[in-house]
Amino acid sequence: MDVDAVAWVRWATVGAGGHVARRTSAWWERLVAAREGRAPQPLVHAVLEVVVDGVAMDVDMGPTWGRTRGTRRVVLSGPVGSRWLGWCALFRYELRVVDAGRRPPGVLEVGDELRLPADVLALLADVPAYTWGRDEAAVGEMWTSNSVVSWLLERAGVRGVEPPRGYRAPGWAAGARVARR
Template sequence: MDAVARVRWAQVGAGGHVARRTSAWWERLVAAREGRAPQRLVHAVLEVVVDGSVRSVDMAPTWGRSAGARRVVVTGPVGSRLLGWWPLFRYELRVVDAPAPPDHVLHVSDDLPLPADVLDDLALVPALTWGRDEAGAGDMWTSNSVVSWLLERHGVTSVGPPAGHRAPGWDAGRCVARR
């Protein structure tokens, strides 16, 4: 049995002014350092449909979340391994059942055929520090990294951020999966 997956690309910070402004500021600094024009930042949300059930891959802080209908697969540090013992500086990678589509979806990929047990591979995702380049990939590890890592492991290389947009961490996930 196979699954059908799709990647929904949402604007970073669409849900809040602080995230949108800090992300735009951060992108301007990175673009200046790299000698390129700033781009709009996007966040990849992977949705997998198996037997009519929709599940999505989510990476978010460990604090402030109710138990709900989710399956935590991996946890890791945010910003610094030294601070990773404190819940404020930890993330969890989880599978969420029956998600609502993210706000401000800019683009949705074509349907991607994947094996039905594709989400089981999330247990193999390296628990790298969010916001750092511990793998030496030339890109920081983010939630986008997890989506691209999973797709790359299953031979899906045709998906990427929409034209004129950038998904921080996307290249890190692909690079780490190829190793």
């Protein structure tokens, strides 16, 4: 594969754009931390910005009901929480490629520049549509938007990208584990 695309992982605080996500994520993290016997940590959401032939695009996953304005290409859609709830738009997510001009609120950190194959976005066709919030792949961690970004980086041959120090990115390890299969 030719390496002629560049990318950055942008880490945004979970829920920076809305009260529901911020509150439910904080509640969920407190429960998980108590179960694991550790202190709760702030959560982050990864967005992969890819530049190919001078065109910047973001690879992101979010609810279908919170559609991103502007040009977007939906790659796949999947259920949230439970497959049987997936019939309802409130319980569905979409994996999308969006023009990179719109930045999500709460961006904490932008990772180092990554060199990727020019056809990296073609890999998105192979992303599994697992249920968000479940460990259907049996890899020890739930599938999330973070899983998709780490899955894509792993498939593109990029290793060593980690969430910012002091933050947790639920699902990050799941994506890499599934991609290695």
